[in-house]
Amino acid sequence: MGVNLSGSSRAGGRQTYRPMAEINVTPFVDIMLVLLVVFMVTAPLLTAGVPIDLPDSKAQAISDEDNQPIEVSLEKSGKLYVGETEVKKERLVNLLSSMTDNNPDARIYIKANKGLDYGAVMRVLGDINAAGFRKVALLSDSTGAQ
Secondary structure, eight states, rough: OOOSSSOOOOGGGOOOOOOOOOOOOOHHHHHHHHHHHHHHHHHHGGGGGOOOOOBBOOOOOOOOOOOEEEEEOOOOOOOOOEEEEEEEEGGGGHHHHHTTTTTTTOOEEEETTTTTTHHHHHHHHHHHHHHTEEEEEEEESSSSSO
């Protein structure tokens, strides 16, 4: 007396088929892996801002107290940016005040090219500080520091 594992019976010579209760997940896994690779490649490209050649530093990373700091960038050519928008030096303080609703505790990051004159960076820092902003930080590149 044998057991028929093929899913069909030979009674009367007719075969009966049972529905398959398994789901083929291989195509789903393939699509998910492709999407994962796409997001891993594009995520670093989504960082906004003006490309600045930052100086090296051994300073500790800034704690993530504020999710939306305002970035003020100074290019080597002397152009000044708030975020990705070019701003004239005379309008900087008024723009920062309006963006923060005159909140002196708003976090402001200053990024300056390492080839830029130290005095130019300090003038911008002094203007921001004179406007009453207390949480101003200078950004540097800690990956190149020894």
